[in-house]
Each structure stands twice: as structure tokens, then as C-alpha cells.
Amino acid sequence: MKSRAFTADAVFDGWHIWPHAVIMLDEQGYVVKFIPHPDDRQRRTAEYFAGLLCPGFINVHCHTELSYLKERIPRGTGLVNFVLQLMETRHDPIFSPDIKLQAISLADQQMQQAGIVAVGDIVNTLDSLPVKQSTNLYYHHFVECMGVSEEIAKQRFEQAQQLAAAWKAHASFPATITPHAPYSVSDTLFRYIALQGESLISMHNQETAAENEWFLTGQGSMRRLYDALGISFHQAAGCGTTSLRHVLPFFFEKNTSAHKPCQLILVHNTFTPAADIQWAAAQFQPDIYWCLCPKANLYIEQQLPPLKTLMTFADDRIVIGTDSLASNDTLSVLEEIKCLQQHFPFIRLEHLLRWATWNGARALHCENQLGSFTPGKKPGVVLVSSIHQQRLSSESRSQRIA
Ligand SMILES: [Zn+2]
Structure with missing residues (x-):
């Protein structure tokens, strides 16, 4: 040939x-x-x-279905305000299904042009399905599940199962059920998701200081989020441990037997304490990837993750994501690693490129073809x-x- x-x-x-x-x-x-x-x-x-x-670059964390929200949500207001604005804007009827689909299609094309070949895409709907049926990119769909009240856990889990089944039936890519974040998922719902035995899970982790404050003390601005949404408080409030230490055991406690352990991609990690990184790396390291989305972190919280600590304990498990156009002006892995190099000048190019290619391919289980x-x-x-x-x-x- x-x-x-x-x-x-x-x-x-x-x-x-x-x-x-x-x-x-x-x-x-x-x-x-x-x-x-x-x-x-x-x-x-x-x-x-x-x-x-x-x-080709691997974009481990994205929400293509939010692409229509580019430049719609103000910068620098913190995660609680961002989430509240997102929930309000997301359902504005001015965004027709056509507008949403065009934005998703453009995002898919722009990622291809920027050299991305695979995407870990969070989905809450089937909005991006027509694009996924004709794309040249490889996608892993993370079907997102959330629900703070214990009573709705079963119902939310069953809805996620139905959505995952629809994705698997209509697109050729893997789809696995994933919790949104520790503060938005009840313990019961975490247990349902963990028992599903998915091989690959992604979760937003410690994206705001308020998340740990809520779990440690039951105080802080997370209370404002639950109040504004009119929902009950997360019951783990004031449990005395950080959110990460509260939720990680759900995924690994059953894996003492012959079960193949699940792999977990922790996304953002902006406020993960060094002690949590060291603990998680020591306990669960081969099965945990740490995904960095620095441009979204600057957009929302104006803060960057503790990169030196992550490199010390988990350098070969660091991967890169762009997050969505709701919190970023581009979906470009190169722009993310440029941002990291600018703020952490000690990082060598070889490390940045490894996170953006080989590590990402392993995290999305596509290293046999890509990376x-x-x-x-x-x-x-x-x-x-x-x-x-x-x-x-x-x-x-x-x-x-x-
Ligand atoms: Zn995200």
C-alpha cells in the first residue's frame, strides 16, 4: 500500500x-x-x-449540547451563580432546537479543525444525536444524572438508564451513566450509579470551595443554590469530610471481589486539597484520572487547580478538557495547554502534550486506536x-x- x-x-x-x-x-x-x-x-x-x-488531541471533558450558550453567562461570578444562570438561560425559549443543533454542529467541526479526534461528552438530552450520527470524531457519552433529594433517586436513575439506552440504540459510541457532582447527587443516587458497574465514569469534582465547605461544615454558598432552586439540602451537609472523600468510596467499595474496577475521571479539581490528591492517588490511583479544564476554571471561579501537587502524585493520570462553550470561548485542547503553560511556566511541553494525547486516550478507553x-x-x-x-x-x- x-x-x-x-x-x-x-x-x-x-x-x-x-x-x-x-x-x-x-x-x-x-x-x-x-x-x-x-x-x-x-x-x-x-x-x-x-x-x-x-x-490528534483528546478532549476528555465537554458538553457539546451547551454550545448555544456561548457568551451568554457572565464571567467570574463563581460556580453557584454560574449554575443558577445556566439553569435559567438553558431553558429560554429563544433557543430553538434548530439554533441548538447548529451550535452543536459548529462545535463538532471546530473541534475537528483544531486537531481534536476524541471527546468525552456529557449529555443530558439527545440534542446532539444528529451530529453524532455523521461526525468524524470519536465520542464517549457520559449520561449525566443528578438529584439532591433522596426520594427522587430511583426515578432519576431510571431516567438516565432510558437516556443511555437511547444513545446506545441510535449512535455507535459508548454511553455510560455518570453523576454530575458530589453536591448535586444524593448518596442513594450515588449508590444506584455505582451498582450499575459502568466501566468508565466522569464526575465534576471540587470545582468550587463551596462544595467542600458544604460537606465539611454544612455552611456556605451551596445553601444559596439549594434555596434558589427550591430543593432540599444535600443530606451529606456537615458530614465532616471533604466531598471527594465522601463519594469516592461508593465506586470502589464493591470492587474488593473479582469485579473489574471502574475508572473514574475527576473533572476540574480546582479546589482539591493536596491531602485529598495524595489520599486518592494512594488508594485508587490506577483507576482515577484528573481532568483539567483551566480556561473554564478562570471563566467561572478565576482560580486554577493545584498543578504541582497533581504532577507529584498523578502525572501519568492528568488529562485535558475544554468544558463547554457556556464557560469557554473555544473548544481547543491546544488553547487549554497554552493556558496551563502561561500560568505554570515550569511545565515542560512534553508533559502538556502527553496529557493532551496519550493520557487522554487511555482515560477515554480509546488508546488502541488513538493517542x-x-x-x-x-x-x-x-x-x-x-x-x-x-x-x-x-x-x-x-x-x-x-
Ligand atoms: Zn463540565
Whole structure:
């Protein structure tokens, strides 16, 4: 089969950066060979690109169905206000099904253009189904479940089961039931979800300081959220532990037997205390991924996660997400890692790219096809421009070239 060859100033294979390496692909885009140290002839016959080539990016956390809410919710007001505004705006009748679908379609196209090849997409509806039936991206659908009152747990869980079944029936991607967040899911509902035995779960975690305050003391602005929504308080209020320590055991306590353990993607982690990271890594490490969505964190809480601590205890489990256009101006993994590099200048490019490719592919269970230039995979080839001395610049752009 006729193959194509690419080279660039630097090539990242999923783990390391190799100057002037060569990637060979077959006509369908499958990797035939990765040559870290090509000879002159191999280099000359390859098509050259100025910049860095890497496998397609993995966006581990997104809500494509909220794409119509771009620039609708004010910045910097904190999570409680953000959630209240989101719930109010989300159901505004000015947003017709057509407007929503167009926004989802555009988001899907823009992610492809920015070099993203796979997405962990939170779904509460079937709004994005028509797009998912014709997309070139790989999606894992996380069917989100929430409900603070213990009494509605069974009903909410059954609704999620029905939605997950509809996703599986009408789209070719996996769909697993997932809790929204510790503060919005009752203990009973957590138990239902955990007993479902899903292989992959995602959960918003410690996105605001108010979440831990509620669990530790039963005080703080979370009370305002429950009041404004007219719902009963979360019963774990004042339980004396952080939210993460309260909920993680639900997913792992039954796994002492021959059950295959579930894997859990914790999203945001903006206010996760160092002691919680160390505890979770020691207890559950192989099964926990830490997803960072820095631009959404700056949009909502104007705060970034404790990256140094995460790198110390879980560097090979850090992954990247964009969150939704309700809390971000782009759905670009490159823009997220540029943001991280800007705020944490000590991080090496190799780490950022690994989080954005190989780690993400493992987190979404698609590493057999995506995430590295390994022969037999079809990971996509992305060109990242304007890299100076192994650092991204503000002008760096990403673009799919194969
Ligand atoms: Zn989210």
C-alpha cells in the first residue's frame, strides 16, 4: 500500500519529542512506521512542516449540547451563580432546537479543525444525536444524572438508564451513566450509579470551595443554590469530610471481589486539597484520572487547580478538557495547554502534550486506536505552529493535516 511520510522541526509521538522524526501513514491514515532517527533519504522524501507534529488531541471533558450558550453567562461570578444562570438561560425559549443543533454542529467541526479526534461528552438530552450520527470524531457519552433529594433517586436513575439506552440504540459510541457532582447527587443516587458497574465514569469534582465547605461544615454558598432552586439540602451537609472523600468510596467499595474496577475521571479539581490528591492517588490511583479544564476554571471561579501537587502524585493520570462553550470561548485542547503553560511556566511541553494525547486516550478507553504514533493506530496527525525553544507561544495554532 502506498504510504505518505511527514516530518517537521519536532515530532511528538505520544510520549517524547523527537527532532526531525518521520511518521509514515498508509492511504487510510493508519501509522505504518514511526522513525525517531531517520536517515537523510527518509527525511528528504518526507513532506516537511514548520512546527511540531503530534497525534490528534483528546478532549476528555465537554458538553457539546451547551454550545448555544456561548457568551451568554457572565464571567467570574463563581460556580453557584454560574449554575443558577445556566439553569435559567438553558431553558429560554429563544433557543430553538434548530439554533441548538447548529451550535452543536459548529462545535463538532471546530473541534475537528483544531486537531481534536476524541471527546468525552456529557449529555443530558439527545440534542446532539444528529451530529453524532455523521461526525468524524470519536465520542464517549457520559449520561449525566443528578438529584439532591433522596426520594427522587430511583426515578432519576431510571431516567438516565432510558437516556443511555437511547444513545446506545441510535449512535455507535459508548454511553455510560455518570453523576454530575458530589453536591448535586444524593448518596442513594450515588449508590444506584455505582451498582450499575459502568466501566468508565466522569464526575465534576471540587470545582468550587463551596462544595467542600458544604460537606465539611454544612455552611456556605451551596445553601444559596439549594434555596434558589427550591430543593432540599444535600443530606451529606456537615458530614465532616471533604466531598471527594465522601463519594469516592461508593465506586470502589464493591470492587474488593473479582469485579473489574471502574475508572473514574475527576473533572476540574480546582479546589482539591493536596491531602485529598495524595489520599486518592494512594488508594485508587490506577483507576482515577484528573481532568483539567483551566480556561473554564478562570471563566467561572478565576482560580486554577493545584498543578504541582497533581504532577507529584498523578502525572501519568492528568488529562485535558475544554468544558463547554457556556464557560469557554473555544473548544481547543491546544488553547487549554497554552493556558496551563502561561500560568505554570515550569511545565515542560512534553508533559502538556502527553496529557493532551496519550493520557487522554487511555482515560477515554480509546488508546488502541488513538493517542500515539504507534503502528496500526489511526491517531490523526496535528501540526502545532509557532513553537520556540520547546515552548508554545501565544501565536501557536493547531491544525489537522492527516
Ligand atoms: Zn463540565
